[in-house]
Amino acid sequence: MNPFDIPLPVLLSQLMLGLVNGCFYAVLSLGLSVIFGLLNVINFAHGAFFMTGALVAWMGAQYLGLDYWAMLALAPLAAGLLGAALERGLLSRIYKLDHLYGLLLTLGLTLVIEGLGRSAYGVSGMPFDGPALLAGATRLPFMVLPNYRAWVVVASLAACTATWFAIERTRVGALLRAGTENARLVETFGVNVPLMVTLTYAFGAALAAFAGVLAAPITQVSPLMGQPMIVTVFAIVVIGGMGSIAGSVVTGLVLGVVEGLTKLWYPEASATVVFVIMALVLLARPNGLFGGSANK
Template identity: 60%
Template sequence: MTMVFGIPIQALLGQLLVGLINGSFYAMLSLGLAIIFGLLRVINFAHGAQYMLGAFAGYLMLAWFGIGYWPALILAPLVVAVVGIVVERFALSRLYDLDPLYGLLFTFGLALVIEGVFRYYYGVSGNPYPVPALLAGGENLGFMFLPIYRGWVVVASLIVCLTTWLVIEKTKLGSYLRAATENPRLVQAFGINVPLLLTLTYGLGSGLAGLAGILAAPVYQVSPLMGSNLIIVVFAVVVVGGMGSILGAIVTGYLLGLVEGLTKVFYPEASSIVIFVVMAIVLLLRPAGLFGKDA
């Protein structure tokens, strides 16, 4: 058996795969957070609840209407995005001119309300969501067994993250969004509907959380607590990458997932805190984050 630093290669690669899968969710969720903060200057504490809503939307579509995984992969993020648009339009938009702390407190309270409603009806135990038949089973790579669905999660996450980054950084729509956050009055003078852009931005960030949720449903059990268990880690990822940095959110999401996976191999006791240790070190050396811009 091949060994690396006294660790069987199968165990090492298996944990790297787990880290890459976790990193895929970290990247997608931190991407949504970075978009909302970078373009709206809102610290969206409801992001974990929106992730949970995406998973529950897929679960309830299957349980109530018999809608399978593939349609739910499109419909669940749309449902969460619509919920986000309603929240932004009728509540969050009223807080833009106030201290950012008000937006944080509002979204934190909203997350507690959403989680509390689902805990009341579904308890805290998880509900299984089946892997789609097309992605069931796995492939024997010789050195390890790769579940097909987990491989799909990594590929889908990469596609979504890179596409979102390209849209925001390389297209005219993305330039309008960035300009609207820097000088909304000037952009509005050119005939662009800035409030609509901001609403759609929050909807996009919420939809990304919902997409991560439906992707996670077959991997983890669908539970009202799944968002609250993850959101603090995702905030740490965003801080390490740089608040508001789209590229930083993506890169650090995957990297910290891999670091967490490696830590489970060499020092399992530290795997639950290693991301926060990295965050502390980065803040000491570079307070703006790895990809953030110094003030």
């Protein structure tokens, strides 16, 4: 399709769709980068936490009658508690081993979590209603903007900004970074480093669940909804630079838009464009575009 023949409303609508997907990528890759950058763990269970957030939100609405706003707070909390339990019970035992052990363990956890969800609810998508406050759309001079999608963009950017500020500009973030470099030194100042590590992993899991709740009204809830996301998110983290917080956010947003435009101009390539870009980036810059410098 010739890009100059595309009507402006269609182009802008596709840009908005790509930006919304990019926001999901940004929040997910941010949590993944926080866990890798501070804990040095390749967390393949991140997609399962994304699914857990959406599924817990659906369960809260279905069984307890809780609304969207309540589950936007409670579902990440539940996923964070699950993440803390898994970190203390399993991951804490393999930190001194090769990265491959962490990847295999979190991959196994993913299969267990998804298997439990599939056994309970099957694989069919289940609808989850968004808030009535954000129903409908706003008519702009150049396009019709769905209110909920606009909220997703605002909420995602706010979460990313707050996370970056907490890690890069606060005393807690400084202690986290110092604890991963020299845990014994930090412990001499009375800091409980194992607790900080557990809370960091729990926070990363909560970020993934937060993205899952945001996605639930747009994509139907399914125990398998995290599978396609996590593969793309890993590619985004590699492109931005493993452990780079700024790289994850910027790359996620940009590649979401690129993927959306590719669907418009050349749909057959939309599923692979991110991986083609990853291959090109690795050839030119093996450490990623941001080189992991954001949290050093």
